[in-house]
Amino acid sequence: MSQGTKEPRSWMIDTRPLSVRTFRRTWVGNGAAYFGFxxxxxxxxxxMFAVTGSTTWVGLLGVAGLVPLLIFGLWGGAAADVVDRRKLLLTGSVVTWVTTLALLVQAMLGVRSGHLLLLLTAVQSAGFAVSSPARQAIVPRIVPESLVPAANTLNYTASTAGGVLGPLAAGVxxxxxxxxxxxxxxxxxxxxxxxxxxxxxxxxxGIPPSTPSGATERPSAGLRGIVIGLRFLVTQPVLLLSFAVDLVAMVFxxxxALFPAVAQEQFGGGSAVGWLYSAIAIGAMAGGLTSGWIGRVKRQxxxxxxxxVAWGVAIALSGLAHSLWLMxxxxxxxGAADLVSAVYRQTIMQTFAPDxxxxxxxxxxxxxxxxxxxxGDLRAGATADLTSVTTSWVGGGLVAAGLAVVLGLTSPALIRYRPEQGPSDDR
Incomplete structure (x- = not known):
């Protein structure tokens, strides 16, 4: 693979990881799954909005997915260091697929229950949480480390392409x-x-777990294994800050959660909801297709x-738009800013942490x-019900941008970070 790792100078997306057959296959599968999802x-x-007529209920879908995500995301991550990651992916995928079938059945039966939608969202979130850590953790195992940023960019671009076409098709x-x-x-x-x-x-x-040299204890997928990971995390300000800025961006x-209401009340419903759900992904896909520069940035x-910061400002400006196309x-x-943010967050985590x-x-x-x-869904929906959609939308974007600047200035470890600063990996 050494001949395929020469760094390109183009601004176009770096496709070198697709020369790796295993990565190429998972890339196709992940892209199809995200498009369908x-x-x-x-x-x-x-x-949910049709059943309840409430943006708060729409926002509660986020909460329904959060609790199982917290539990099974941490457990799934610990399990990914203990069991074969392929088997873990298959298990989580089965749960997700069965839940989708349950959503189909309840819709066909005409069940009008917000509570059932919350329950199925929670189960689907659990399946996603079990499989997602393993899905991402295998990337540095199947491509050379120098190609990890390019592989992540390809993954995010494929998922955002699905994020463009899927909501548009759903809106139609x-x-x-x-x-x-x-x-x-x-x-x-x-x-x-x-x-x-x-x-x-x-x-x-098969992608069995790796064992660091000199290890004397068998890794655990239980609470002890989770604690070991968290103990490492709290000693690494770069990782903590990268997680913090993402929380700021998404929560605020x-x-x-405001898209169904805005589509109905401001743009008359119909396909407008599909355009709103696709818009961020459209920008992310455009950003991915012109992302050849991402791997060359050292100050990640x-x-x-x-x-x-760019994400927050753009979100605030979109909330002020009165035209669908300007919005x-x-x-x-x-979305383009979010693509850049996502690639660097994922790459920092994957290359900083030992396998x-x-x-x-x-x-x-x-x-x-x-x-x-x-x-963020809960915050946006509840704030809109208490104030207005515009206040929730615009205010959240401005707060996110401001807090990102504050975090960067008060905790400079992340701003100073370069890839070669990651701890060594004893493999």
Missing amino acids: QFTAVAVPVQ IIGIWSTGTGVIVAYALDALLFTVTFWATWRLP AMPR GLALIAAV VLMLAVA HLRGRLQGVFTVVVAGGPRL
């Missing part, structure tokens, strides 16, 4: 049919596309802070990355 990601809040489906029929079709397409992920995961080679500046911590444009700018702890830290990372937007 976007149908469910749109259908569930749309169905919901716009053509009634809400009830539209969500049925959306759930069915998600269940069908998820089979591609099963194929890609099944074809993975994620407006997606500073770039991460700058990207989060989509500003959300797309935010025998990578699963546990990836579990914490999963809790932060997936839990932050869920808390």
